Amino acid sequence: MLRPIRTIATTAAAAAALLLATACNSASTPTSGSDQGSSVRGVTDDSIKVGGIVSMTTASGYSKKDTDLGAKARYQRANDEGGVNGRKIDYAGAEDDGQDPGKNLAAARKLVQREKVFAVSPMSSVTFSGADFLQEQKVPTFGWGTVPQFCGPTYIYGFGGCMVPTPGGTITQSWPEGLADVLGGAKGRSVAILANDNDAGTFAIRTYQQSFATAGFKVAYAKAAVPATSLPSDWTAYTKEILRSDGGKAPDVVVSVMQTPYNIGLFTAVKRAGFKGVITDPTDYDPALLTKEATKKALDGVHVLLPFEPFESGSDRMKQFKADIRKAAGKEVPLNMHMMTGYMSADLFLAIAERAGKELTVASFQKAAAGFSDTDTMVGDRALPKGQREAFGCGALVQLKNGSYEVSSPFRCYEPIPFK
Template structure:
């Protein structure tokens, strides 16, 4: 188990120990149709999700659930998976709270008896050890260490934050080279939240940007994760003097939208004219508020999937599926929808390969050696994706109230993570 996962689960260890005995006894009890496989009947596969729909900062990933519903609905409309429909229960809200995340995982497995969890979208994944022990195939965005290594947990774009011995995707710094006209002589400052995810992000991106040829002048996970600062001056002062008393060429934020708005607004007010970038703010819904639109104007946003602005057949299908799941309405697209959609898509693709005799063992056998090409996250391959990312992505820039592609979707060679 990684140090990060151990740290998170320590807060709920007593709860886990109290339930460990009876959980193993109930995980594979027969259902009403006599199946001995948890969550699988003759005509259905039961799936649930865990999503941070509410958070203390106001940030929400609720549309992750919509994305999953859209993809599962299409699978059912096309006849299901080897004759079985997907009984999607919807997503539990963990409130981005470790105890609630574990409680949601236990409920879905022990009470609802799901075969798989897809999507799991939260920076808090304290239920990871429980799901691994219970052999529950789990799918989400592999941006936290829990998606890197465990045999039953899968990132839809692969492992984005590998452990030592793995690799790091170079999509972000390599994509930025098109924005900064190369990395030679360019400096970078990286800021993240003061939590396990932030600490890990700093460690990862310091290596990533340095390997791409940038000089990292500042890299700290120092912003409180529990509340958005009202005064950013202490952070901006350090950042804007980090290059020998001068401002860096690029300011990288590895934080969520409310934090990015505060940080970028403060940086801009200082007169900063360099590049601002984050991996979060690709959400047309943000453009509805003029203050938000102004704060994020000019920011380059990392995507690990095809931008909505592309015209591929897969993107057209995605948009049609989301519209149908939204009752025929044209809703603003966002990256959370893509997280749910592609998490569901990877699960469905493996389940299809597993065949009619669906068990956890047959599912895992299908996953081991699974591969396909040309998806909206690039070429997928397992078990490679449980150790490294699929290495593909793009950058979009918010400019004058609209997103435009600033670095096209492309796959890059990863680097060793030390």
């Protein structure tokens, strides 16, 4: 069901969940809750220091390094326009956590205790073990809210809201509703959902079983079965189960809640097995993936879920984003969703900091956040503290066709459903 608000052009992201493994060390760090002007950590009369944490390297080779470029682009434009209430953004860049829990926590400690940042934006990693430390140290932190740590803590904000359902919360319906749009309706259509065999995958299966069923799909298969620590060399066992899951025949839709290297293997295998239905994931919106023929072939026809306005949009805000990225990179570069993650994380931080006024402290920042709302952004209409409990509920799908992406379901906002 569509939410009765304006249509823009983007999509909502998929939920990933990882258990929190944290330790805290608050020793000798100046408290960010201080209200004494220049004594506020990271704030001087003419600057605000911000840092980031990004999985630039991972064991599987998957990288989010362009998240850093997206953040730089948005901060650079803010500085070109005079800064925030007269203060320039001093962006320290992003620490690489290697998608490792220990490194994530170490990066958080370094940014707060050594770099003395006022805020962490962006934070882009499925391993957010530094969350407890940042919350305890009262560090405003911004990123893509696809892990549970973005749902509930008072100092941690998802640029698209909290995208991981919590007890008493809701599930955003942009993915199944977008696919229903592609298929001309969900009635009589079946889906098979596959995820990694870890906490994130188990949670994703629980979430999307509810989500797709509520939208009217028959969930024929839903398993968190693929090893998360190593790529399978043979996908036959998975494809056999999936392609017989709907009463002995193939489902109408294969849904992968995994990262790109896994998707390439799975999609190649199901295509070779003769699957002719719809394939979809929340990850593979990246023109750089198209430079390799095998990768391009594997992803051809795939519908990708987005948490933001597609790059194919012709809106003024998208034109501004592209110009900002080009300026920060110093040249034309292929756009990808990681750039948008960094850009919109920075954008939400800047919007709240602006409203906090000239006397910037953590207390004034949190007060501004508590009543914050705006409209017509590249992630839809934003509102806090709602966004710390549920997603903003908007999404779009793009399809890779003949080497380029096309919008297959435009950005819309949908009514969420209760999470059970």
